[in-house]
Amino acid sequence: MTAIPPLLPRHTPPDAAAKDFRGNKLFRHMTSNEIEALSPSVEMLRYGKGEMIVQRHDQDGGIYLLLDGALLANQYAKSGREVGYRRIAPGGYFGEIAAIDGQPRSANIVAIEDVRIARVPQTLARRLFETSPNFMRALLEDMAGLTRSLTDRLFELTAVSVACRVDIELLRMATAAGGDGVTAVINPCPTHAELAALLGSQREPVTRELNRLAGLNIVRQTGRTLQVLDVPALTAEIERIGGEV
Structure with missing residues (x-):
């Protein structure tokens, strides 16, 4: 896969996918009322196959929830070799690390199919960090799972x-x-x-x-x-x- 410069996202109509984000696993411990209160702030986006949603070193700190399609987290060496970190399937999400520490993105995220995405802005994500124990519980569980998965992959790569x-x-x-x-x-x-x-x-x-x-x-x-x-x-x-x- 060749590196592709980031393109402007295509926004969906406000009500086209308004309910889809509510089923994302990031909200699994939150009440329906808590999730519903997020709706006015969540942005719905579409990207085509091959488009780059975020690029390594980008400063954007939002959290992106995948509704449809498939994504690949990757990075390119100076030689051009692609290193893939993980595939992201519907119901998954990315961007939580940059939202937590405020640092630039650590990987590219590329659409390997046409995708629909819901974006939780950084300001909303940080408010949830501070006010929602149920949100943080899911986030910490998933980060523990990701750490275990990457540990397994590192072992497999070397052994x-x-x-x-x-x-x-x-x-x-x-x-x-x-x-x-x-x-x-x-x-x-x-x-x-x-x-x-x-x-x-x-x-x-x-x-x-x-x-x-x-x-x-x-x-x-x-x-x-x-x-x-x-x-x-x-x-x-x-x-x-x-x-x-």
Whole structure:
């Protein structure tokens, strides 16, 4: 993915997505009245695939809630190599770190599909920090979860093979997609290049491992849909090649 300069966001009509932000997990411990009181201050935005929502070093301190689509948090080395930190799915959010410490953004956030976003301005976020224990409870829980996730990814990057990292990431996505515990459908599945950026690898080893799993009848990919045909077999394969589940 090539770095793209930030573009002006397209605002949705005031009532087009007015209720969607209320279901974001950031508000899960707040009462309906508390959430409703936020409505006049929350800004609704749209971005197209490939647009950059925020750029590393930006000073904006708002918190962004993803309503539809998918986002990638990434950074580019001077060589042009892309490093992906995490994908953000609907119901997720970003920007809380800059809202807390007032420092510039630490990563780019790029739309990898068309997206709708609700923006909580920095002034509102800081007021919630000071006045809403329920808001802060959710935020602290999520930051603890993110820290654990990034710790796991750092370990995987340094201790297991690319093939194993691909398998672990597929299992994460299959678990997030739900299902019956035996099969799962990941749609849309990240491209091989996007997976490589997330896993600290190149596209070719990712493609080789996906082809190997397909040959074992563990996965099947059709376009942007990836079916995990045998979740227990994928789990066993991770353990066989040196990973932990």
